[in-house]
Amino acid sequence: MGKAQYKVEGGKLIKVQLEIKANKIKKVKITGDFFLHPEELIEELEKAIEGAALNEQILAGHIKAFIKKNEVVLLGASPEDFAKCIVMAGTNND
Amino acid sequence: MIEEWRLLDTGLHDAFYNMALDEAIAVARSKNLVSNTLRFFRWEPSAISIGYFQSMEEEVDTLACNARGIDYVRRRTGGGAVYHDRDGELTYSLIINQGHSLISKDFQETYETLCSGLVHGLRLLEIQAEFKPINDIIVGGRKISGNAQTRGMNVVHQHGTILLKVDPSLMFTVLKVPNEKIRDKLVKSVEERVTSLNSFLKRDVSFDELKEALVKGFEESFSIRLVTGTLTKSEEQTAAKLKAEKYATNEWNFKR
Numbered sequence: 563m564g565k566a567q568y569k570v571e572g573g574k575l576i577k578v579q580l581e582i583k584a585n586k587i588k589k590v591k592i593t594g595d596f597f598l599h600p601e602e603l604i605e606e607l608e609k610a611i612e613g614a615a616l617n618e619q620i621l622a623g624h625i626k627a628f629i630k631k632n633e634v635v636l637l638g639a640s641p642e643d644f645a646k647c648i649v650m651a652g653t654n655n656d
Numbered sequence: 657m658i659e660e661w662r663l664l665d666t667g668l669h670d671a672f673y674n675m676a677l678d679e680a681i682a683v684a685r686s687k688n689l690v691s692n693t694l695r696f697f698r699w700e701p702s703a704i705s706i707g708y709f710q711s712m713e714e715e716v717d718t719l720a721c722n723a724r725g726i727d728y729v730r731r732r733t734g735g736g737a738v739y740h741d742r743d744g745e746l747t748y749s750l751i752i753n754q755g756h757s758l759i760s761k762d763f764q765e766t767y768e769t770l771c772s773g774l775v776h777g778l779r780l781l782e783i784q785a786e787f788k789p790i791n792d793i794i795v796g797g798r799k800i801s802g803n804a805q806t807r808g809m810n811v812v813h814q815h816g817t818i819l820l821k822v823d824p825s826l827m828f829t830v831l832k833v834p835n836e837k838i839r840d841k842l843v844k845s846v847e848e849r850v851t852s853l854n855s856f857l858k859r860d861v862s863f864d865e866l867k868e869a870l871v872k873g874f875e876e877s878f879s880i881r882l883v884t885g886t887l888t889k890s891e892e893q894t895a896a897k898l899k900a901e902k903y904a905t906n907e908w909n910f911k912r
Contacts, residue, residue, distance in 0.1 A: 574736075574790075591912065592709070593710050593711045593714065593912055594707075594710065595707050595710060595735050595737070596709060596734060597733075597735065597763070597791075597804070598709065598734060599763065599807060600807075601709070601733075601806060637734075637763055637764065637790055638790050
């Protein structure tokens with residue numbers, strides 16, 4: 563299981579717990595003190611990136627698409643920040 | 657005609673009821689059973705609330721809390737972990753219909769608008785408070801109030817804290833620290849970054865004095881009149897149900 567945390571400059575703290583399989587996301591948990599509206603969609607967002615390649619640009623693209631499709635508002639962090647922290651957790655994998 | 661909002665002072669309650677009641681008021685507001693509401697409340701016993709997206713295990717030293725009789729609860733709003741001291745903090749909630757002219761589609765803008773009532777109230781106490789994005793109020797560069805907002809059922813719910821006194825070393829005995837070596841450093845950093853009414857004004861400010869100033873602050877900033885009211889039966893019933901079925905359950909509090 564990989565773990566990482568990333569403090570967004572002028573924003574919030576993101577923490578990621580990650581399981582990967584063949585360089586793809588098997589399971590991810592994104593926690594932290596950011597704001598995401600509607601809140602319940604965090605779990606759907608986590609599900610939506612399962613199976614995605616552990617690549618910052620690709621992940622940011624998936625997260626952006628999810629946000630757009632579901633009219634999600636993210637405050638204190640950006641899709642790129644989430645993607646960055648997920649990849650960090652992937653490289654901390656043991 | 658000046659717009660009238662309901663003012664509630666629900667006093668001391670446990671963390672689970674406090675969070676349940678906020679949601680119950682939002683439910684009642686969404687059904688138009690009550691008017692827009694400002695609620696003041698406090699915590700007995702002292703408690704920690706964590707943000708919707710935080711992990712209880714990662715943020716809270718639950719064993720230390722259990723030993724000291726401190727409650728811990730997950731909020732329906734995002735943001736960070738907060739230690740709510742029974743005697744050192746006042747908490748407020750605003751529950752407003754989303755169509756109200758104070759509410760913008762933009763969250764950041766709405767934080768600033770709703771916090772302007774607090775800022776104005778604090779200034780009436782001779783505290784040169786200012787709003788600091790994303791969701792803080794600061795004085796002399798130090799945080800004195802944290803706020804968090806959620807929306808749903810066509811209702812905006814914002815709650816937040818105002819510190820009367822602060823004890824950073826107690827905070828870090830109940831909040832988790834990444835490792836023991838940096839505990840002192842964290843305590844020191846909170847001492848530098850956070851202030852309270854009492855330490856800033858160098859006198860003891862009472863809850864009543866603070867509430868009176870905030871009521872005036874909200875009334876003048878929002879052009880409203882706050883009228884002392886009571887909870888409805890339906891709010892009390894919904895709160896009891898939400899406490900038992902949601903906020904007091906491990907399923908909710910440990911869900912992330």
